[in-house]
Amino acid sequence: MNEPTTEQWQQIEAELFAGRKIQAIKLFRAATGCDLTTAKTTLDEHETALRQSDPDKFQAPSSGCGSAALLLTGAGLTLLTAFS
Numbered sequence: 001m002n003e004p005t006t007e008q009w010q011q012i013e014a015e016l017f018a019g020r021k022i023q024a025i026k027l028f029r030a031a032t033g034c035d036l037t038t039a040k041t042t043l044d045e046h047e048t049a050l051r052q053s054d055p056d057k058f059q060a061p062s063s064g065c066g067s068a069a070l071l072l073t074g075a076g077l078t079l080l081t082a083f084s
Helices: 006-017 021-032 036-053 064-082
Strands: none
Touching: 006 021, 006 036, 021 036
């Protein structure tokens, strides 16, 4: 397995910090030629180390669909009680 260059590691880490682990794995595999399992295991370990050393660099997780559904449900309930 080849080792990623410094520039490749910077790109991989930027993807991890942004929460795009799949893209980071793709970059790692392209740089190293390793299989998916090895790439995922390696980057899981690397991400854990990064989260311990630089937790502030990670973006907060996005609210996603679950939060939107909860917000709409709450708004709907508020409207129902307002017009009851």
